[in-house]
Amino acid sequence: MAVNETNPVILERPGPAALLMTLAVYPLLVLWTVVGIALSPLYLLLAKVGAGWPAGRIVRSLIWIYGRGWMLIVSPFVRFRRENLSAEQFHTPGIFVINHLSFFDTYCMALLPVFDITFAVRSWPFRIPGYAAFMRMAEYLDVERMNVDETLAAGRRIITQGGHLLFFPEGHRSRDGQMQRFYSGAFCLARQLGCPVYPLCITGTDRLLPPGRRWLRPTQVRLRALPPVDSTSFESHGDLRRKVKADMMENLQKMRADRGE
């Protein structure tokens, strides 16, 4: 992509640590994925018998565990830092919104202290071989194909059952690390459901693997939870969207300043 040709992150050449990381992590990730897929029927059976959860919830817990495994694999090269993440603050079912920098942002959601999270994503991830079947079993939302009423009905079911939704309101990964325009879907849904919005800020994954680059780079990933936002106290979804975006931009600037950008 032309825009990537001017991105200094893309133009960098990998150093020895990055080469070592790339050569070590990708094979282990493939192995972990294959093992995970092979063991998933046993996990589904045991969780169904042991916990009695619905199938979708079991698969969402499996995906969260898969993310934890990925974190373990990259942990020699990536330091993870959780900020303000406690299970108590996410007790009320709600909608997570997070900035989007990298393919690995979704894996980093295993940093969250809750696992029952339904991702609302575009159509293309549903075409990734191996992942697509699990995304469907986890009942992830394909917001590009669903209409307004279908999304609202699905969101209501998820929140009523005690789960959470997660949106990347920018719609796609940032090419320059800066926050992009927000889509309104998450904020319309939050207002219609009367549930809280949980803003999250992530940094570091754009160094780990930005769009357009294949090799991995050691880094620190920070995931910060901002105070929950009460969607019912806003007159319009636009007001809610602007408030959440302003909070996220302010915190991302501080987080980037901390790492000297």
Place this chain on the structure above:
Amino acid sequence: MTEQQIIERINTALAEEFELQPLAMTADATLFDDLGLDSLDIVDLVIVLEGAFGFKIREEEAIRQIRTLGDIHRFVIGKQSTLAKTA
């Protein structure tokens, strides 16, 4: 509401929703190429128009034919006219 008032309300609502520059909002501006919207925005577009004018259009086939800002103006003006006649 006059046609000009309808157009102004549409443009104001869309500029606010999609962070558009007023100068770019000409009638012949295409939604995808000129205004930078995409398929996900069409969902938001429908919600914004429904909120701005108080009608339901999400099931209407004509929405799928919209390509330009002028198409939206004509669609909403036509819809308002139809509603006024049936009221």
